[in-house]
Amino acid sequence: MTSTKAWAAQDASTPLTPYSFERRALNADDVQIEILFCGVCHSDIHQVRNEWGNSIYPMVPGHEIVGRVTSVGNKVTNFKIGDLAGVGCFVDSCGTCPSCSEGLEQYCESGVIGSYNSKEKDGTPTMGGYSDKVICKESFVLKIADHLDLSRVAPLLCAGITTYSPLRQWNVKKGDKVGVIGLGGLGHMAVKLAVAMGAEVTVLSTSKSKEEDALNLGAHRFTVTKDPEHLKEHRSYFNLLINTVSAKHDLNLYLSLLKVDGTMVLLGVPPEAPEISVFNLISRRRRLAGSLVGGIAETQEMLVFCAEHNVMADVEVIPINYINKAYERMMKNDVHYRFVIDMATL
Numbered sequence: 001m002t003s004t005k006a007w008a009a010q011d012a013s014t015p016l017t018p019y020s021f022e023r024r025a026l027n028a029d030d031v032q033i034e035i036l037f038c039g040v041c042h043s044d045i046h047q048v049r050n051e052w053g054n055s056i057y058p059m060v061p062g063h064e065i066v067g068r069v070t071s072v073g074n075k076v077t078n079f080k081i082g083d084l085a086g087v088g089c090f091v092d093s094c095g096t097c098p099s100c101s102e103g104l105e106q107y108c109e110s111g112v113i114g115s116y117n118s119k120e121k122d123g124t125p126t127m128g129g130y131s132d133k134v135i136c137k138e139s140f141v142l143k144i145a146d147h148l149d150l151s152r153v154a155p156l157l158c159a160g161i162t163t164y165s166p167l168r169q170w171n172v173k174k175g176d177k178v179g180v181i182g183l184g185g186l187g188h189m190a191v192k193l194a195v196a197m198g199a200e201v202t203v204l205s206t207s208k209s210k211e212e213d214a215l216n217l218g219a220h221r222f223t224v225t226k227d228p229e230h231l232k233e234h235r236s237y238f239n240l241l242i243n244t245v246s247a248k249h250d251l252n253l254y255l256s257l258l259k260v261d262g263t264m265v266l267l268g269v270p271p272e273a274p275e276i277s278v279f280n281l282i283s284r285r286r287r288l289a290g291s292l293v294g295g296i297a298e299t300q301e302m303l304v305f306c307a308e309h310n311v312m313a314d315v316e317v318i319p320i321n322y323i324n325k326a327y328e329r330m331m332k333n334d335v336h337y338r339f340v341i342d343m344a345t346l
């Protein structure tokens with residue numbers, strides 16, 4: 001067993017505190033990684049606070065992990081000690097179902113095994129990246145290029161792939177009109193990636209204060225959504241809407257912004273079920289879709305795309321003891337645009 005230092009939630013209502021636990025001994029196909037940086041995703045808050053009703057405690061959150069390989073099992077072929085490596089939102093899947101066979105491990109028919117708040121095949125709870133090390137099956141570990149700022153790469157492992165995957169799935173190309181709803185961790189990556197793919201990008205935000213940042217991120221237009229009147233000018237305008245909103249909001253307001261055959265992809269997971277106006281959908285053959293992170297092969301492809309296009313997250317690097325404050329700030333939409341924990345502070 002491998003003793004591991006971490007920060008954990010012990011229940012849904014108290015702050016995260018220091019915690020230590022044992023990770024499994026290295027299996028033959030495992031890679032052990034010393035964690036250097038871990039991004040802070042809003043999914044961490046949803047799960048720490050049991051907002052999805054499926055939380056297992058104690059919980060060590062964190063699924064935007066980058067670090068350096070410190071040990072490898074004797075069947076590992078793709079990594080060696082000293083390599084940079086990343087672990088994202090999941091660490092195992094059945095490997096044989098139709099989804100896994102297509103490289104869509106996130107849609108594994110037996111249920112993908114999350115990096116935390118999940119259970120390994122043997123029933124052991126998984127523990128995430130707010131910790132000093134992680135042990136992960138080689139086939140779920142990502143290669144990270146050497147010359148990049150690792151604190152800015154970490155968020156690609158969730159925010160990056162979660163926005164890249166639907167942009168690719170809906171075949172975003174030059175001139176497509178893409179709207180990004182919510183300018184937080186996912187939203188700001190959606191802007192950078194859609195711009196890199198040649199789209200004309202509009203940010204739809206509740207925060208007037210984020211306008212300048214949105215344009216600096218590469219967005220072409222910015223609209224404050226607090227007043228529904230402002231949305232009227234975008235009616236039947238977008239090919240694709242990437243919805244990253246983490247809290248309850250009116251989807252119908254945004255659906256009406258899609259042109260014929262346009263799609264709104266839900267990425268954000270507010271705990272409350274939304275109400276949908278069917279008229280809104282049928283009146284322009286609009287589509288409402290969802291998307292969950294991305295498979296391992298697509299994540300590696302995204303990392304290459306980001307390295308080629310110099311796309312990285314805009315981050316505020318924090319010490320681990322700032323984590324509860326960071327959560328508070330994210331709940332007030334005060335995130336610019338991803339908090340990333342420097343694990344040397346653990």
Ligand code: NAP
Nearest residue numbers: 042043182183184185186205206207246247268269292293
């Ligand atoms: P985040 O950094 O906290 O950003 C969320 C943004 O949503 C806020 O900054 C805010 O942007 C906007 N927002 C918040 N409350 C709102 C409201 N009531 N109405 C309208 N807009 C609101 O969160 P994140 O880490 O990007 O995650 C966003 C969501 O995606 C979370 O629900 C998370 O669980 C989910 N997620 C899903 C996947 C997936 O695979 N589908 C993966 C990762 C995360 P403005 O200030 O611009 O309005």
Ligand code: ZN
Nearest residue numbers: 041043158159
């Ligand atoms: Zn995430």
